[in-house]
Amino acid sequence: MASTIWNAMIIAVRFRAEARWRGQLARALVACLILAAPLAGRAQTPSPLNEWQYSAGVPLEKLFEANRADWEVRIGVGTAFRPRYDGSDRYHALVGPSLDIRYKDLAFWSTGEGIGMNVLQGENWRVSVAGVYDLGRRGHDDPSRLNGLGNINPAPELKLAADYVVSKGFPLVLRAAITRSFGGSNGWIADLGAYMPMPGSSKTFFWFAGPSVTFADSTYMNSWFGVNATQAAASGYPEYDAHAGLKSAGVGVTLVWFIDKHWFMTADGALKRLLGSAANSPITQTKTGAGCNLSINYQF
16 A cells, blocks of 8 residues: 555656646645745744645655756635634634745745745755745634633744655654744744645645644743733733643644646644643634635646
8 A cells, every 4th residue: 555655656746747747836745835915924823834835845845856947836816715714713714825936945925934945965865954934823713712811912923843754665754943933932842743745646636744842932832821810800811820831732634636737725723732832822713623615726
């Protein structure tokens, strides 16, 4: 069974390579980078998606496909269904455009990974630095639950990430990412995840699945889940001090369908469980959050 999965992966990669030689600037394995609106903050604003889902397949494409176009451009439109904020039991739908532009294996501008560069890399690994953006949390996202807590303002962030693929024969991808917010929560957050292609992949359909865990410092945790004396007086919530440590754990699935040489569709689904101080916060309405994304995309 395992050899069948990896053969399907190789077939899929060769299929895309042939398409490129016919003039297509595509990235099939990175199709799951798309979705959400405003999409500029998709990968940064807390959501049920695993952090690895924003860049799933990028390291695999390099390992399996030696000949790649210098420029790779993809545009699309997507919709996301997700909680209004971390810990909310109320959901909303978001719709918007998406963009993914990559130059060689050096620079990228992506609604999933942000704007950045691969500063170090090898055949089966890479280290990237990117500027990203967090949309924060507004009281009007849920007035009855967030009144008196104030806003977490939108803020730029810097993300340092590393990906490592075990081997072609066993294409398990390990990913670690550390993000620092400058404004907004003003905190640090770290993600550890792993994913790999699953059975049933073919040259027109393939999918990934894997887990992820998230850690955060006390500044980040108190911004999102803490209640200080002023907030307690204004909101009615009891005072609460959120501690640094494990924030959440989750599992995600990403699927990609090729309609033809240019058009493809993606779907992301994830389940995330808040843990530790995040789970015990009086602001948290539910410890378990789920979300899904759908998109249709065109590759040049």
